[in-house]
Amino acid sequence: MEKELKLSNADYRLLSIVWDSEPIASPELCKLAESQLGWKRTTTYTVLKRLxxxxVxxxxxxxVTSKIKRDHIQEIESxxxxxxxxxxxxxxxxTAFLGKEKISDNEAEQIKQIIDEYRRRK
Structure with a gap:
């Protein structure tokens, strides 16, 4: 599965709705996709079938339920x-992500803690 899991933007958008709402009945998923994404029912079912x-x-x-959780997909994608x-x-x-943006002291501390935790696990 991880070897070539390619998700389109549409896939990820529908997945986000499912993750936030699961388990969810497919008619309710269509309603949420229409209100949040502006999709017609046929579009939702097409993307659902693909996923x-x-x-996934x-x-x-x-x-509808997910077979792969959000954090795992985020890890694969990143x-x-x-x-x-x-x-x-x-x-x-x-470096590219930060670019010329500044991060807060709190964000810098969080990143440092993540790195420290990773080092302790090794």
Whole structure:
């Protein structure tokens, strides 16, 4: 599954609704997709089927649930971006991500704590 899990922007947008609402009946998912994304029912069912075919969602007896949780998808997607765009270099990614933006002392401390925790696990 992780080897080539490619999610489109539409996939991720529908997934976000499912993650926030699961388990959710597919008619209710259509209503949420219409109100939040402006999608017609047919669009929602097309994207839902694609996500089920990819093994990310399951639609059983009209109840939609995720088979892969949000944090796992975020990990896969972020690793893919770092690998593809930044030659696997996390420092290059962070430099590009921050650009000329400043981060707060609180954000800097949170990042430091994440790195410290990672080092302790090794």
């Amino acid at each position: 089920c075919d990819k093994g 969602l399951q639609n059983e007896n009209t109840i 690793r893919w971006i770092v690998s593809r765009v930044f030659d696997g270099s996390l420092p290059k990614f962070i």
